[in-house]
Amino acid sequence: MKVTLSVIKADIGGYVGHSASHPQIKDHARSILENAKKGKKIFDYEVLSCGDDLNLVLTHGRGEDSEEIHALAWRTFEECTEKARELKLYGVGQDLLSDTFSGNIKGLGPGFVEIEFEERESEPVIIFMADKTSPGAWNYTVYKIFADPFNTIGLVIDPSMHNGFYFDVLDVFEDKIVTFKTPEELYDMLVFVGTTEHYCVKDVRKEEGGEVVAASTTQKLNIMAGRYVGKDDPVLIVRAQHGFPAVGEILEPFTMPHLVEGWMRGSHRGPLMPVSFEHATPSRFDGPPRVIAAGFQLANGKLIGPRDHFDDPAFDEARKKANLVADYMRAHGPFEPHRLPLDEMEYTTLPEVKKRLEGRFKAVK
Ligand code: F6R
Numbered sequence: 001m002k003v004t005l006s007v008i009k010a011d012i013g014g015y016v017g018h019s020a021s022h023p024q025i026k027d028h029a030r031s032i033l034e035n036a037k038k039g040k041k042i043f044d045y046e047v048l049s050c051g052d053d054l055n056l057v058l059t060h061g062r063g064e065d066s067e068e069i070h071a072l073a074w075r076t077f078e079e080c081t082e083k084a085r086e087l088k089l090y091g092v093g094q095d096l097l098s099d100t101f102s103g104n105i106k107g108l109g110p111g112f113v114e115i116e117f118e119e120r121e122s123e124p125v126i127i128f129m130a131d132k133t134s135p136g137a138w139n140y141t142v143y144k145i146f147a148d149p150f151n152t153i154g155l156v157i158d159p160s161m162h163n164g165f166y167f168d169v170l171d172v173f174e175d176k177i178v179t180f181k182t183p184e185e186l187y188d189m190l191v192f193v194g195t196t197e198h199y200c201v202k203d204v205r206k207e208e209g210g211e212v213v214a215a216s217t218t219q220k221l222n223i224m225a226g227r228y229v230g231k232d233d234p235v236l237i238v239r240a241q242h243g244f245p246a247v248g249e250i251l252e253p254f255t256m257p258h259l260v261e262g263w264m265r266g267s268h269r270g271p272l273m274p275v276s277f278e279h280a281t282p283s284r285f286d287g288p289p290r291v292i293a294a295g296f297q298l299a300n301g302k303l304i305g306p307r308d309h310f311d312d313p314a315f316d317e318a319r320k321k322a323n324l325v326a327d328y329m330r331a332h333g334p335f336e337p338h339r340l341p342l343d344e345m346e347y348t349t350l351p352e353v354k355k356r357l358e359g360r361f362k363a364v365k
């Protein structure tokens with residue numbers, strides 16, 4: 001049977017500050033989606049949060065870019081925004097850039113990722129959700145899972161994975177996609193995906209243009225609105241097992257808390273810390289950036305789960321390392337490379353300060 005898995009997310013208000021989503025907001029979203037499930041609009045749903053982002057996980061039979069599904073998500077966010085307003089949560093409606101919905105959620109602020117596929121005999125899926133970072137954060141992860149034999153031994157010893165994968169890479173500024181075949185074009189690909197604020201891995205497939213194995217949100221809120229209006233905390237879906245990477249190969253990259261862009265005021269680099277659902281609440285310096293892993297088995301479109309994969313002592317050392325790296329990066333204070341380069345910061349006073357000091361810059365003789 002064909003199933004579409006849609007994850008649609010938005011920050012519609014934080015509790016407290018930008019640190020979490022309020023339980024009442026999540027309950028409200030659940031009640032709306034429960035009605036949609038009863039009305040057979042969707043097969044199933046789950047509501048999760050990472051930091052101040054509300055993530056709606058939906059399964060349905062309506063395909064990608066379905067107006068009905070996007071409208072359902074939009075209505076859920078709007079109603080949750082009203083609830084957030086009653087509670088006077090922080091940054092109410094932060095990611096909703098429009099007052100009106102016109103058929104598709106693209107460009108309206110929320111992030112989304114959708115995959116339509118034939119549900120396999122058994123369909124394990126992992127959904128990663130991150131807060132205080134941006135879509136380029138997944139480039140390292142996806143490279144490790146699908147192209148690094150030191151991470152994924154299946155690339156070497158599983159005959160059904162030995163041919164490698166196709167990566168669709170998006171140039172977020174030019175809005176163009178280029179496809180690379182790994183391992184053959186690995187070095188070419190790394191030239192691009194190592195520049196995480198410019199190029200993002202959008203999809204991974206086994207055959208060129210074929211079925212999607214992994215997909216990520218690639219909206220950049222700053223570019224969509226023509227100015228920086230918020231962080232575009234990203235989601236990544238990865239289908240697992242039986243010719244795709246194993247669950248353990250998919251989780252393995254997170255033992256290395258790599259540096260990502262975001263953290264305080266969307267203007268810093270810091271380690272991506274894998275955490276349990278309970279600890280998906282940025283604190284120190286509004287961070288460090290966090291990621292949760294929600295695992296599901298799909299059963300005729302029903303979401304069996306979630307399993308909280310990072311609620312596991314096997315990731316304790318990664319968390320410890322992330323804290324050490326956080327100390328080290330924080331010690332740089334307002335200096336790069338902790339603070340982002342001027343043109344990548346979400347907050348800046350540069351134009352104003354430069355203007356004020358204009359007359360004081362003298363030519364060097
Ligand atoms: C980063 C983030 C926070 C805020 C910071 C200041 O993505 O959400 O670090 O940028 O708390 O927030 P405001 O300007 O709303 O006071």
Ligand code: MG
Nearest residue numbers: 011018052091
């Ligand atoms: Mg927020």
Ligand code: MG
Nearest residue numbers: 052053131233
């Ligand atoms: Mg957020």
